[in-house]
Amino acid sequence: MAILPRSLVAQTSLSVGCFFSDSNCLSLAKAPANSGRIADERFSRIIEHAHAKVPFYVDRLRPIPRHIDTLEYLATISVTTKDDVEAHFPDGMTDDSDPADWRMMSTRGTAQRLITIQGFAKRDAVRAAQLRSLRLSGGYRPGMPMVEIPPEICEIVCGEEGEQEQGVLSHAWGMLRRGQLRDKKAVRDLRGLVERHWILNRKMYPGFGRHGSHPPTEVLDEYLLRLRRDRPYVLKALATYLVAIARHIHTENLPPLQIPVIKTMGSRVTPGQRPLLEQAFGGVYWDDYGSAEFGAIACECEHHNGLHVFDDFFIVEVVDAEGHPVADGQRGWIVVTDLMNTTMPLIRYKIGDVGVIDHQPCACGRSGPRITVEGRAHDTLVDSQGGWRTTDDVVDFLEQCPGVVAGQVCALGSQRYELTLIEDTHVALDQEALREQFAEWIGGQPTVKLQTATTLRPEAGGKFRYVRGDLERSSNHGSVG
Ligand SMILES: [Zn+2]
Known part of the structure; x- marks a missing residue:
């Protein structure tokens, strides 16, 4: 009809x-x-x-x-x-x-x-x-x-x-x-x-399931095929899924989709990710x-x-x-x-x-x-000056680093951080440079531990958590939840 x-x-x-x-x-x-x-x-x-x-x-x-x-x-x-x-x-x-x-x-x-x-x-x-x-x-x-x-x-x-x-x-x-x-x-x-x-x-399409945040090419191709066939007016998806599909279209140089309205559900798309989504899906992102x-x-x-x-x-x-x-x-x-x-x-x-x-x-x-x-309060980092680095800030910071496709940051306390990174297969990652860049960004004399992974796993609720922050820990006024 x-x-x-x-x-x-x-x-x-x-x-x-x-x-x-x-x-x-x-x-x-x-x-x-x-x-x-x-x-x-x-x-x-x-x-x-x-x-x-x-x-x-x-x-x-x-x-x-x-x-x-x-x-x-x-x-x-x-x-x-x-x-x-x-x-x-x-x-x-x-x-x-x-x-x-x-x-x-x-x-x-x-x-x-x-x-x-x-x-x-x-x-x-x-x-x-x-x-x-x-x-x-x-x-x-x-x-x-x-x-x-x-x-x-x-x-x-x-x-x-x-x-x-x-x-x-x-x-x-x-x-x-x-x-x-x-x-x-x-x-x-x-x-x-x-x-x-x-x-x-x-x-409703199923999520990426056991593939985590970065499924193999053939899985992403299936999503594309279905979307081209169903031609939705609105696509509403977990931000991680939107970004993975959009990046796939971008890196493989595939023709963009034609979906007028793109929205996220139960998660955040950062300001830095919007242009990629709009280009790949051929529509406008509405927050x-x-x-x-x-x-x-x-x-x-x-x-x-x-x-x-x-x-x-x-x-x-x-x-x-x-x-x-x-x-x-x-x-x-x-x-x-x-x-x-x-x-x-x-x-x-x-x-x-x-x-x-x-x-x-x-x-x-x-x-x-x-x-x-x-972003979430629990996922907010406090920098060396007491300023807040929200999830949006952290994700946008990591994704603009050469050689990084996505990453997670975990604040371990006392200026110690653990970074888990998904490497870009097309651009080499210079770990030492990234460590320095992160230290400069968060300020002070932090200890930065780096590790790489091929995909990130969701939490029990099915959502992906990109930052484990220290804002709620450093705030003296009790847990905010
Ligand atoms: Zn208005």
Whole structure:
């Protein structure tokens, strides 16, 4: 089916599906003009709810009034860390709603894995935010072909993408057999599956699996063949996979693909990698930000100058080690307040990423805050002057070194570093020169140990970790997670 009619059919089916399952998803997916006022209202509602119904916050929010109508109290609330969540989960972190409506979401983080709980209303908001993100950054409309290559994991509870995969027909057959045709939850689940498989037109490819970060040429050729055949409008994949496929096209001098929209999932593409991706895939890279706890949080507009926060769904701040907001453009820890999850509210939650925020209006006309995420806090190095070297900095530094295709850096403490490098088969690597270059870059008198490898292995969650940093170790203010 051609893209336009398919998209019209998809849009109509989505509306019908939402109507029958009491879903608000499509109207939520439209970014409202008065998001500031909506955020105020939702913030006061979530504070009131958490104050009354969630034991952890009953305690935490005691110093502030139960009824507030603006964000002015926000900065007075202590941040919620992953340790807090772990220590009070589940009873202390959840409200008194019916657990039959709960869904567990497991984070796929490489440092500290957590489970968060979402009720129906939050799941609806997650769907809406995902649609909004796809629409705003890249012009995707439901029905357009999309290919996803998620990090390869094999677990009962899935991460970011939510529910465990089950076929539409087998779910429908199960409902029929169990006499659940009028069961609201079963109908909602069926809607979700139809949406994913039939309406949104999403295909999923397996990840690189045992091949690690750098699969052999014939494996990469297979991905190319499939992508040329499926001709997706959007390609959404783990950054490591995107970069490996793009580099393969580049080094083998193959004709570029023609995929208009390139996105990453569950990982970061660094500023230095963008041109390679855009050239090889023949489209535009659109950055976005999200997590298993929250769903899609922010995305780029056509100016590609920071990510617009969905500020009717979330309040995003960048704070220092004490939890005080930092000035625009200054690096800090990202904290997120979810305005849509009443089941397990997360207020000023330290998500574990570092970045900067910009409150200036964007050239596109939108006035909400924009964030730039630069990597995980646990994956940030502290240089000899106390400055931060984020994952983006480290990856871009290594990949511009002659003879290096990719690498990992591990901070061992006391200025000792271990570098694992994938060598470029076309350019010789001068290990001594690289050691010196790294020492100069990180500063001081570091001890640098080098080793080479043919491929890098993913962590248990299927993601690749390029840096084991020392920021959280060197910070005196406890673990941030
Ligand atoms: Zn903009």
